[in-house]
Amino acid sequence: MIGVLASVIDGVLVGSVYGLAAMGLTLIWGVMRVINLTHGAMIVLGMFIIYFLAKATGLSPYASMPIVVVVAFGVGVATYWIAVDRVIGRPILMSLLATFACNMILIGVGTALWTTSPYNVPVSLPGISWQGYTFTGTHMMAAACAGLIAGLLYLFLNHVRYGKAIRAVASNREAAELSGIPTRQVLAVTFGIGVALACAAGALIATLFPFTVLSGSSYQLKSFVVTVLGGLGNPAGALLGGIALGLIEGLATPFMPVSWTPIIEFALFVVVLLAFPRGIFALSRA
């Protein structure tokens, strides 16, 4: 019984990081109706940035997080201007293919640079022992960071002027443009934030598990599952959805070979989409 509880708690901790990643995806969709298929590559980017920063500076990965966020933001804005700006407003097919093409390029370059060998960011943090089970320090720290970043995002979107501008553009771009908001710039910034969230999540994941250049696709799938659980465009739902997924993983994975996990998640993805088109946690709206 305690074992199950421990699994559950651990699942919630890891799940909050999944939620953070999904927030990036859902934010971009909510504001500009683009499904960012570079999401997985950006998660991997975050992993590698933190790896090299930790190696180069010897600092704790958590201290380097702000750098990750800033660099990632820059990458996101650049990606927007290069690949996404031209396809906004065009059929969804085009933005799917454009972001997918970027993904191919990024993963391809990454593979060439770093091969597909596993990497690892060593972090030593004291854990908490309870009733014979240890909650690893890294898991708790990752969850805390995820929560912190999510909280900052919430404050930004609701109490900072630029954040409110983003929400205005999400709700009605034309009206926002007419009221003087530079919507194209807002889209670029939003894309940057979305990518920064993905990279931050990647960086945190790097402190938890070993990773390779190809890890992105499985975390991207998780992000998609979380997004449909929480409802597209709904960052709070994404966080909840992430925790839900973490829970499911925590409970189910002891009983199942690891290679089947993506398949279960994919099945979950399809089933939830078909049964709950607006997400399980979505607020009911038109």
Added chain:
Amino acid sequence: MSASAEIGHQRALAAAAPRAFFPSLLILLGLAMAVVPYWSDDVQLREGFLLAAVYITLASNLNVMIGYAGYINFGNIVFFGLGGYVCVDLVTRLHWPLIAAALAGGLAVSLLALVFGFGILRLRGAFFALATIGVNEAVRQFVANFEPWGGATGIYLTFDAYDPLGGPMAALWLVYFLVVAVMVLSLLLSYAIKRSKFGLGLLAIGQNEDAAAVLGVRTPRLKALAYSVSAFLPAVAGGLFFFKSGIIEPNGAFDLTLSIEAIVMIMLGGSGTVAGPLIGAFLYEELRGLLLTSPTISQLQLVIAGLVLLVMVLFAPGGLVGFVNQHWPRMRKFLQ
């Protein structure tokens, strides 16, 4: 010019042009491809053309989903691989003749696709696209664990499998002709669909699915049918290809990279046209062949494919065919 704008021009043309003109061109092309390597007994050329024919088959059929109906099937390779497995299994285990086995593979896979299609096509846009990747991965995992089909090692064909066809040498030529035939059929099929009422319905779905539904287009049925039809010939081609290769195993059969490259070929050549996938597949295969000669560049295969795709989507969404037809409208007769 956008891909779909080109479609509009094509349909205006199709109503006016003589019906047999373009199909005749396609058949001539197939004959030329079949005959040239045979007369010159050039095995290397044959192998190159074989690969091209496979790519053209994959791209043409995929175009029915992408170019007509507007649904991106990222995991389209699953038809090819599954068809390959069914055919090879029937040949090795039950000693079926090749053509029957390949056709059976085609039928089985397209039937499966029809049933599955109704479900998976309720998803729209990116969700459908991602779900198709999931389908491919799921099938690959399943097959890798499926002992009757050799599990992770797959199925090997021994030389006596080629005896009914007159031995390995003859078999290779026969399979080549069959694959070229399948290619021509794929091109003719996508032409026929484009000019048919079914094709009109698909194009309407691709333009605006909700408006199409209001006009009376039975969208779930048409989409599932398109998905199923687009599965048949790639599955047959898969059967022929893996029979010729002598081995089929999960990673080679369900190669996601090839699946994605098929999409790049379509966008390169021009989606929504018949000539587009043909030209795109041919060009891409040449490009790939050129790049693979350098070991460093071959590492960057995915990068190059991605760059090609990005450039086409951003600057020439109508593909090469769209570009040519826009600047030289008289070419439209030849590049439908």
Added chain:
Amino acid sequence: MSALLEVSALSKRFGGVQAVMDLSFTVEKGEILALIGPNGAGKSTVFDMINGVYPPDSGRIVFEQADITGLPPYEVAHRGIARAHQIVQPLSDLTVLDNCLVGACYGHDDLSLTAGRAVVREIAELVGLGDRLAMPAGQLTTAGKKRLELARALCGRPRLLLLDEVLAGLNPTEVDRMVEVILRIRAGGVSILMVEHVMRAIMQLSDRIVVLNLGRHLAEGSPQEIANHPAVIEAYLGDSKLMAAVGAERP
């Protein structure tokens, strides 16, 4: 004789807003019924429910004595109901001919491409698009696109035509032209349910009017009755232009 279309106790809620509440009315065979009401009165939602875009929360829709409540849009189209949308939805890259051909081949009658083309030519002439059949639909003017909506819907040979503000954005000459076309359509045996704001046209066209306000049935009757109805006048009290138009149409 029973009605062509019978809507009973229709209700629909979106989140916090009750868009339509307990609405009932009928459309008789061969008549032109207008659905009017201030903006936000729920008129387009009613159309969406009849046409199958989404099902009502409660209530029934019966067409030609068959229950069509909650059927998907293509099913409703096959039963013989077609719709011209308020926000035009042309299949932009296909030609005008092909747009209409979709309606003709997939609509109420299941026609072949050749038979469909004949229908399209006939209807395009009626509606005034005969000279633009080869043009990509996206290149039409706004008035042209509105006509395309109408033509496309008609090509499906419906028995009931839902017209959703087809006169919006047209100048007076264009409005007159459309009114003529609509009368010809009715003369051809098609019953019409229309949502409109152009009062002049409503008064000319409709046999009966149903007035909605805040999603509820407010009043119903002949154009003259509605023009003099106190509750209607009150509901529209803020809209002076409307009142002037209504006033001008009084006998």
